[in-house]
Amino acid sequence: MCAFKYNPAASREVYNLESGKYAQQCMQCGLCAVTCPARHLMDYTPRQLFKMLFAGEVDKVLKANTPWLCTSCCLCTVRCPRGIPIIDVMHSLKHYHFEKGTKAPVATLSKVFFDSMMKRGRVFELGMTNAYYMKSGFGAIKDAMKMQDVGMAMMKAKRLPLAPPKKVKGLGDVKKIYDKAVALAKEGH
Amino acid sequence: MAYSFYPGCSMEATGKAYGVSFEAINKALGLEAKDIPDWNCCGATVVANVIGDFPQQAITARNLALAEKNGAGDILVGCSSCFMNLAWVNERFKTEPEFAQKCNEALSAAGLQYNGTLRVRHLLDVLVNDIGLDEIKARTIKPLEGLKVACYSGCQTVRGVRRPDFDDVERPKVLGQIVEAMGATAVPFTHAARCCGGSQQFTNVNMIYDLTGDVLEAAHQAGADVIVTPCPMCHMNCDAYQKKINQVKGRNYDMPVFFITQLMGVAFDLKVKELGFEHNIVSPQKILKRFGL
Numbered sequence: 001m002c003a004f005k006y007n008p009a010a011s012r013e014v015y016n017l018e019s020g021k022y023a024q025q026c027m028q029c030g031l032c033a034v035t036c037p038a039r040h041l042m043d044y045t046p047r048q049l050f051k052m053l054f055a056g057e058v059d060k061v062l063k064a065n066t067p068w069l070c071t072s073c074c075l076c077t078v079r080c081p082r083g084i085p086i087i088d089v090m091h092s093l094k095h096y097h098f099e100k101g102t103k104a105p106v107a108t109l110s111k112v113f114f115d116s117m118m119k120r121g122r123v124f125e126l127g128m129t130n131a132y133y134m135k136s137g138f139g140a141i142k143d144a145m146k147m148q149d150v151g152m153a154m155m156k157a158k159r160l161p162l163a164p165p166k167k168v169k170g171l172g173d174v175k176k177i178y179d180k181a182v183a184l185a186k187e188g189h
Numbered sequence: 190m191a192y193s194f195y196p197g198c199s200m201e202a203t204g205k206a207y208g209v210s211f212e213a214i215n216k217a218l219g220l221e222a223k224d225i226p227d228w229n230c231c232g233a234t235v236v237a238n239v240i241g242d243f244p245q246q247a248i249t250a251r252n253l254a255l256a257e258k259n260g261a262g263d264i265l266v267g268c269s270s271c272f273m274n275l276a277w278v279n280e281r282f283k284t285e286p287e288f289a290q291k292c293n294e295a296l297s298a299a300g301l302q303y304n305g306t307l308r309v310r311h312l313l314d315v316l317v318n319d320i321g322l323d324e325i326k327a328r329t330i331k332p333l334e335g336l337k338v339a340c341y342s343g344c345q346t347v348r349g350v351r352r353p354d355f356d357d358v359e360r361p362k363v364l365g366q367i368v369e370a371m372g373a374t375a376v377p378f379t380h381a382a383r384c385c386g387g388s389q390q391f392t393n394v395n396m397i398y399d400l401t402g403d404v405l406e407a408a409h410q411a412g413a414d415v416i417v418t419p420c421p422m423c424h425m426n427c428d429a430y431q432k433k434i435n436q437v438k439g440r441n442y443d444m445p446v447f448f449i450t451q452l453m454g455v456a457f458d459l460k461v462k463e464l465g466f467e468h469n470i471v472s473p474q475k476i477l478k479r480f481g482l
């Protein structure tokens with residue numbers, strides 16, 4: 001007897017995300033699971049994630065660290081026999097999480113990156129790093145202390161400029177494009 | 190040949206050695222690579238997490254539109270992460286009319302549009318297909334004889350458009366061909382297109398220790414003297430985190446990590462000062478000495 005419950009309706013919210021629909025095409029072959037370089041750190045492999053969606057176990061999917069550990073290396077995506085753009089599904093899950101206010105470290109990093117990018121049109125790595133630790137609190141600062149030697153070596157090798165890059169002249173244009181794109185994305189895809 | 194060059198943020202910062210040595214190679218080979226005027230950051234692999242894929246792709250597309258308008262030629266990219274973003278958006282413009290229309294609607298908010306007339310080319314693609322291996326060989330003044338190189342192409346370099354582009358998506362050859370054209374030996378290297386852990390240094394540093402640790406181990410096992418890469422993030426992880434990985438994993442690597450453009454500079458006998466070696470963290474001296482530098 002098969003204990004697997006099939007309840008895709010419960011997962012509609014996820015399937016309706018920007019690239020969520022592709023998760024429905026998974027045939028559970030497991031190739032992505034053996035492919036992923038980060039699988040040993042993940043709660044669930046991409047294959048398991050998609051199976052949980054079939055079963056309607058949305059809560060579990062949304063708690064999984066899987067998308068946050070995806071490095072966008074694209075290996076699963078070029079291998080998937082169903083042509084599922086797994087990295088896009090991961091992006092959509094992360095975006096969804098983000099909108100729900102997740103405290104995942106990568107979410108915080110992504111936010112300071114985005115802020116830095118929108119401030120000048122180009123990112124300022126050192127400023128972004130500082131903002132990340134300010135936002136992440138004590139635990140992250142303790143981690144940062146352990147990494148001080150790497151930071152110092154980068155400084156010494158002049159790979160972390162102290163001054164931010166020049167502001168892009170068309171920064172206003174970047175913002176206009178962003179606003180319009182967000183509005184278009186909301187209209188549906 | 191002329192190109193619209195997309196430098197990306199890292200060539201000025203963490204990948205400074207790449208920016209500097211690219212410039213030197215650029216001059217030596219007569220690549221006319223002019224920066225895309227007023228280019229903006231592409232958002233790397235993280236901005237979509239905050240705003241979604243489409244808005245990030247629209248912001249990236251501004252660069253394609255500016256390059257097309259400027260008319261200097263196809264887009265040349267060195268940073269693999271930038272390459273993936275620009276090349277993938279370009280691919281979508283060419284293969285998904287609906288996407289192209291919607292993206293142009295977003296661009297029109299800034300009075301821009303993109304007609305999809307350009308190609309987005311990785312530096313390795315241009316080196317092997319436009320410059321050519323014969324020219325690289327002909328330019329080589331100091332053949333890198335006896336130098337054993339682990340050619341670390343990186344993942345986004347060869348999987349930017351999610352299908353074979355200028356190289357194989359799993360077993361890349363191009364970087365090895367370039368290295369061998371300069372007289373060095375490309376050792377068989379299992380991790381040429383494996384992930385180094387990307388930008389997880391602050392968020393999941395164990396991932397860098399594990400994955401970059403594997404890359405270093407594979408290079409070591411292959412008997413390499415040096416790792417060569419065209420990717421700023423691969424470079425940072427292998428170079429700046431090497432000492433840390435030695436501590437954490439109880440290893441003992443002393444493996445210099447060069448950008449491909451730095452190695453070309455050595456073979457072409459360019460001024461060593463112009464190759465940005467002061468930005469390398471694992472000392473490049475033992476390699477440079479072998480070639481009288």
Ligand code: SF4
Nearest residue numbers: 026027029030032080
């Ligand atoms: S490789 Fe594709 S089809 Fe196979 S389990 Fe993974 S997502 Fe599903």
Ligand code: SF4
Nearest residue numbers: 036070071073074076
């Ligand atoms: S793209 Fe993400 S999920 Fe896929 S193999 Fe790479 S890290 Fe794993």
Ligand code: SF4
Nearest residue numbers: 197198199233270271
């Ligand atoms: S990928 Fe990185 S370096 Fe390249 S533009 Fe985007 S943020 Fe900057």
Ligand code: SF4
Nearest residue numbers: 343344345385422423
């Ligand atoms: S190997 Fe690492 S840095 Fe290089 S392209 Fe892949 S994830 Fe990015």
